[in-house]
Amino acid sequence: MKVALLGGTGAVGQRFVKMLSGHPWFELTVITGKTSVGKRYGEVNWVLEGEVPEEFRDIVVSENSLESLKEVDLVFSALPSKEAREFERELMNRGIPLVSNASALRMDPLVPLIIPEVNPDHLSLIERQKELGVGPAATDPNCTTTVLTLPLKPLHDAYTLKRLDVASYQALSGAGYPGVPSYDIVDNVIPFISGEEEKVQNETKKLLGEVDGGEVKFASFDVQATCVRVPVLDGHMVAVHAEFEEEVDPEEAAKLLENFSSEPQRLELPTAPARPIHVRGEENRPQPRYDRDAEGGMSVVVGRIRKGANRHSLLFVVVGHNTVRGAAGQAILLAELMRAKNII
Ligand SMILES: NC(=O)c1ccc[n+]([C@@H]2O[C@H](COP(=O)([O-])OP(=O)(O)OC[C@H]3O[C@@H](n4cnc5c(N)ncnc54)[C@H](OP(=O)(O)O)[C@@H]3O)[C@@H](O)[C@H]2O)c1
Known part of the structure; x- marks a missing residue:
C-alpha cells in the first residue's frame, strides 16, 4: 500500500520514517510539513540516531493538501493537534483512510481509539463510519x-x-x-x-x-x-x-x-x-x-x-x-491490524 505521512519532519514523524523504512506492507511516498515544504527529506534537521533512510532522501516535503494525497491508499498523521483538527476531519469525511497520532479525533464517538493489544474489538466502530459514508479513520492514544x-x-x-x-x-x-x-x-x-x-x-x-x-x-x-x-x-x-x-x-x-x-x-x-x-x-x-x-x-x-x-x-x-510504542510504532501496528482485518 502506498502511504502518506502528515507532519513527517517532527519528532514523531521522523520515528515513523525510520520505522517505515523497509516495511513489508507500506511504502511511504508522500511526506508533508509546514516550514520544511519544498525541501528534500534528506535536508531536514534529522534528530534521531543514525541517518535519514536512503529510500526517502529524495522525497520533496509537500504541504497538507488533498491534491498531494491523490495517489495514496492510507494516510498516517503526526500533525500537531491544532493543525490536525480540520484537516483530519476533512480526510475522514472524504473517505480517505486515516490512522492518526494526534488528539483531534480521539474522543469522537465515531472514531475508535485503539491500542492494538488492548481493545482491537473497538475497530467495530468503523462499521458505523461505513454506514455514514465516512472513514475509515482510527486513532491511537497519547x-x-x-x-x-x-x-x-x-x-x-x-x-x-x-x-x-x-x-x-x-x-x-x-x-x-x-x-x-x-x-x-x-x-x-x-x-x-x-x-x-x-x-x-x-x-x-x-x-x-x-x-x-x-x-x-x-x-x-x-x-x-x-x-x-x-x-x-x-x-x-x-x-x-x-x-x-x-x-x-x-x-x-x-x-x-x-x-x-x-x-x-x-x-x-x-x-x-x-x-x-x-x-x-x-x-x-x-x-x-x-x-x-x-x-x-x-x-x-x-x-x-x-x-x-x-x-x-x-x-x-x-x-x-x-515515540515508538507511544506514537509512531503503535500507529503502524494499528494500520497493520486494520490491513489484516481488511478494513483498509
Ligand atoms: N512526541 C511524542 O512523544 C508524541 C506521542 C504521542 C502523540 N504525539 C502527537 O503527535 C503529533 C506530533 O508530535 P511531535 O512531537 O512530532 O511534534 P513536532 O516535533 O512539533 O512536529 C510537528 C510536525 O508537524 C508539522 N506541521 C506543523 N504544522 C503543519 C501544517 N499546517 N501542515 C503540515 N505539517 C505541519 C511540522 O512540519 P515542519 O517541521 O515542516 O514545520 C512537523 O513535521 C502531535 O499531535 C502530538 O500530540 C506525540
Missing part, C-alpha cells in the same frame, strides 16, 4: 496513556479496576522538537504538562470501555493523574497505584503481565513485539535509559510490583518508549 494502559489491561480483566492514581515522569521528546527550552529543564523537573492529565484520565477510560450498540461505554473507574516533565530524552515512566474490586496477589499479577499477548501477536503482525509487556524483578528497574528499547521500543517494561495499602491494591512502575 504516549503516557499507552504506556500506562498496556499493563492495566490484563489486570483489569482479572481483578476489575476501581480506582487509579498515577504520576508520570515524561521524556523531552514527548514535547516534540525543539520542545522544552533547555534553560527550563536542565537541572530541573516541571510539574505540569498542558492537557496531559485530562488525556490520561479520559483516554484510559475509553480504551478500557466496551463497545455496546455501536458506541463505546467508558469504563467506570476513577482516575487521578499528575504529569511531570523530566530531563530524559526518550521513554516515559509511570508510577501506578491501582485499586481493584477483587483481591490482588502481586506474584500472580506479575505472571499475568509477563504472559499477556493479544491479537497482534496471534496475527504475527510485522511490528508486533513477541511479548508486549516485560517484567523485571530488580528493585531498581525499569529505567528509561535501559528499558525504553525493549523489543525495538514496542514493549513496555514493568517492575517494582508490590502490595499497596490493602489487599485490593497494587503498586508498580512502567516504562515505555514514547
Whole structure:
C-alpha cells in the first residue's frame, strides 16, 4: 500500500520514517510539513540516531493538501493537534483512510481509539463510519496513556479496576522538537504538562470501555493523574497505584503481565513485539535509559510490583518508549491490524 505521512519532519514523524523504512506492507511516498515544504527529506534537521533512510532522501516535503494525497491508499498523521483538527476531519469525511497520532479525533464517538493489544474489538466502530459514508479513520492514544494502559489491561480483566492514581515522569521528546527550552529543564523537573492529565484520565477510560450498540461505554473507574516533565530524552515512566474490586496477589499479577499477548501477536503482525509487556524483578528497574528499547521500543517494561495499602491494591512502575510504542510504532501496528482485518 502506498502511504502518506502528515507532519513527517517532527519528532514523531521522523520515528515513523525510520520505522517505515523497509516495511513489508507500506511504502511511504508522500511526506508533508509546514516550514520544511519544498525541501528534500534528506535536508531536514534529522534528530534521531543514525541517518535519514536512503529510500526517502529524495522525497520533496509537500504541504497538507488533498491534491498531494491523490495517489495514496492510507494516510498516517503526526500533525500537531491544532493543525490536525480540520484537516483530519476533512480526510475522514472524504473517505480517505486515516490512522492518526494526534488528539483531534480521539474522543469522537465515531472514531475508535485503539491500542492494538488492548481493545482491537473497538475497530467495530468503523462499521458505523461505513454506514455514514465516512472513514475509515482510527486513532491511537497519547504516549503516557499507552504506556500506562498496556499493563492495566490484563489486570483489569482479572481483578476489575476501581480506582487509579498515577504520576508520570515524561521524556523531552514527548514535547516534540525543539520542545522544552533547555534553560527550563536542565537541572530541573516541571510539574505540569498542558492537557496531559485530562488525556490520561479520559483516554484510559475509553480504551478500557466496551463497545455496546455501536458506541463505546467508558469504563467506570476513577482516575487521578499528575504529569511531570523530566530531563530524559526518550521513554516515559509511570508510577501506578491501582485499586481493584477483587483481591490482588502481586506474584500472580506479575505472571499475568509477563504472559499477556493479544491479537497482534496471534496475527504475527510485522511490528508486533513477541511479548508486549516485560517484567523485571530488580528493585531498581525499569529505567528509561535501559528499558525504553525493549523489543525495538514496542514493549513496555514493568517492575517494582508490590502490595499497596490493602489487599485490593497494587503498586508498580512502567516504562515505555514514547515515540515508538507511544506514537509512531503503535500507529503502524494499528494500520497493520486494520490491513489484516481488511478494513483498509
Ligand atoms: N512526541 C511524542 O512523544 C508524541 C506521542 C504521542 C502523540 N504525539 C502527537 O503527535 C503529533 C506530533 O508530535 P511531535 O512531537 O512530532 O511534534 P513536532 O516535533 O512539533 O512536529 C510537528 C510536525 O508537524 C508539522 N506541521 C506543523 N504544522 C503543519 C501544517 N499546517 N501542515 C503540515 N505539517 C505541519 C511540522 O512540519 P515542519 O517541521 O515542516 O514545520 C512537523 O513535521 C502531535 O499531535 C502530538 O500530540 C506525540
